[in-house]
Amino acid sequence: MDAGDDAVIDLDGLDRLIALLVARGYRTIGPVARDGAIVHGEVAGADDLPAGWHDIQAPGRYRIEQAGDPELFGWAVGPASWKSEFFQPTETVWRATMSDGALSLRVPPQPDRPVAIVGARPCELAALEVLDRVLAGGEVPDDRYRARRAGTLIVAVECGKPSSTCFCTSMDTGPDVRAGYDLALTELLVGAHRFYVMVGSEAGAELLEQLHWTAATEDDRRARQDVVDGARAGMGRSLETEGLAALLGRNLEHPRWDEVAERCLSCGNCTLVCPTCFCADVKDVSEVDGTIERRRSWASCFDVDHSYLHGGPIRPTTSSRYRQWLTHKLSTWWDQFDTSGCVGCGRCIAWCPVGIDITEEAAAIRATDGALTQEDVR
């Protein structure tokens, strides 16, 4: 078995795979149905996966329903992304004490237990690739992020049931897997309930060898292709990306920014659920006992203080902050990291309390390219 090979395993095989990961000491995380959503939790076997659950997503709307069928991955994405495993919501970067003018500084060690992810979507793999560029591809990489990424085993699962908020096809990140996985599964429901497996790495090959697998037939491969094609055809919405970065760059004074600002609550939900948003606060905290900690924690450009400079914030209006978020995600991300910031997962659309749709906003500006707020009666 090598990277690039394929195979088929059954439900029992998936169960054994998860058990094997746990047995090897991985903190094994997968999708679980909890609190009315598909979130991430520790899994011990296939029974922990959300069988029969399906999601219904729309702008400002997310719900899961139990249909009683055996399908394990019949949903798109939940609010949680795998970003939080590698770029943690809060992290202590160093801890220090000062006594008698002497400084004693320590960097907390990385946790020993490696992580295994079961159920990463192709769009999420694309998002991790984007984050790799941002956090580990610069002159000064985040080594803790890089170490976590290197030590993690990923079992991806292709999408069969995109939701109405998905647009990975527009961003060329799915619904089929591209790269960044050790094993990739496609759930096949026509005929026996089984999983088509693609091997992505030596580690993946080695794991597969421990399971009972059968050779993939042409029928299996066709069935897998049908799933992917079906997902592509059933994509919920689309984003026209042709010339998008330049379009947004020349429409910074477009009246749409003020218009969307009348709806936007500046709550930052979109940045929280987005799998590529990376803004962080770096703050020093003093404890009562004199210990100093430098903590890095998730921040959002929708926070009015995000751009604070002595005197006041650079972006005091919702309009300017929404513009910052959208133009960064779809335009200036290219200048900074030579890739788009958006992978088309649609989370920002579903989890916006007022249902603002990034694809709709971009389309509205495209439709009236060049419109100016100041264009007036002359």
Add this chain to the structure above:
Amino acid sequence: MLAEATAGSWAVAPLVPMPYVVVGRREEAADVVTLSLEPTQGAVPVFRHGQFNMVTSFGRGEVAVSMSSAPGAPGAVEHSIRRVGSVTAALCDAPVGSLVGIRGPFGTSWGIDEVEDGADVVVMAGGIGLAPLRGAVRDLVARQGAGRGRVFVLAGARSPDQILFHDDLMAWEQAGAHVGISVDVAAPGWTGLVGVVTALLPGAPFEVPGSLALLCGPEIMMRFGGRALVDRGVDAGRVRVSLERNMQCGIGLCGHCQLGPLLVCRDGPIVRYGGLADALFMERNR
């Protein structure tokens, strides 16, 4: 595990500061204090004119401050810090012998080594903006003569008591640089010029062809100054400005310093005016 990063290397954890001792301090005008700092281990890393360090006041926080001394100056590195918040206040109060943290050097530089032979350099500084230029001007003035162009320093301040580095300004004039100083508002006894700093330009007879212009100060000053220099004929691509935004990591990871396509800590703070800063300056956030 104790951080093993050596000065200037970030192999272990990029947010770990190196301890430096305050070996000297000088109260400047206008709520500004210049700290002289030496690392507790090793030497000051090599830096380039205009770069900045992230300076930690242990227990308070960290701020971005440009070096105000010239690279390669023996011994300590200098930072001139203006008291504008709790971290800068703590740094301004730091006594000799106390420890601060330093991460850096970061950012782009003034690029004074790109000055062509014989080309003049115009330096326009407003208020604290003279601090990030000080090391560059020192070295440029020292290089004058022997086929090199002249240095023209135009420094503006709000009022006479806010003029920084007065001794340096006089020394540079003594050394043959053209020095123009003006204030927005005079005080009794002030016999110098009163007016906006850009009004000093007509009185600065620099040779336009090949000239380099370096601007640092409030954004409004750099905006008007940049335009005035281009109107005078200076190549917009050879006008450089120093941008300032909220900086927390200094290494392009935290996203706070974004300005259009730039991460100011990584792609700046010094950027060219023509075709970049001139457009970014026009960004309005109402």
Add this chain to the structure above:
Amino acid sequence: MSEAARNLLSGHAFLAGFPPEAIALVAEQAEPATFRPGVLLFREGSPADVTYFITKGSVSIEVHAPNRGPMVVETLRAGQVVGLSWAAPPFRYQFDARAVDEVEVVCVDTARLRVALAENPVLGFLLLDRLAAVILERLQATRIRLLDIYGKSDAR
């Protein structure tokens, strides 16, 4: 030129005492317009291609700074003119001008105006003479404002 523009300019304080032919000259390059509150009439740095005779409402002259937003440096009202940078190089607006409330103006095309004034030097002198008076008054007022005479130091 429109009749409306000529009527509005005839009653405008900036042109008070001007002979009818001078007013007609300006009106030749003019059109009335309205601006909604909050809208920018012109932006710093853009070509000074229009000068505005305010007939109703107020216009604020502003400078924007990144962390302080737009700062108003002067407010102009009906009977005044906003946008004077057409009078000298580099012929670019040096500030932003924003409608404070519902603003009615007569817009004058400055490129055509300059040509017309060059062809009519006597009338040109009248206009620039009036302009000089306005600029001088604004400059003198600005200098006094710079002294911050209301500040605490005044208590000495």
